[in-house]
């Protein structure tokens with residue numbers, strides 16, 4: 001019973017977390033409010049990229065396989081705790097930024 005309650009709690013938390021805008025709150029300091037900046041003056045600008053491309057980058061950082069500006073480890077830390085659904089939601093939000 002305890003296990004089920006815990007599983008439901010986690011499911012609830014991750015459902016709430018799959019809100020692209022809320023999840024990207026921590027990205028804006030580096031990437032800009034609408035992902036329009038080169039993060040830390042180093043990254044490729046995310047704004048204007050497709051959701052699929054952004055999601056692929058996030059997954060690659062999580063897997064530790066992307067490191068374009070020597071700052072891949074920093075991005076890995078940003079996405080380490082994000083689920084696939086979270087990353088999809090953030091990618092969709094970022095791609096829709098005007």
Ligand code: HEC
Pocket residue numbers: 023024026027028029030031039040042043044045046054055057058066067068069070071072074075078079090094
């Ligand atoms: C502390 C600053 C910082 C924060 C916070 C941050 N990023 Fe980044 N991001 C970077 C840097 C630096 C790079 C370049 C990494 C590299 O060397 O490949 C980058 C790269 C990226 C790229 C790849 C761009 C490209 O096409 O090469 C994406 C996508 C991205 N970040 C998305 C995000 C998302 C989404 C978040 C929030 C969950 C986030 N970032 C939070 C600094 C940050």
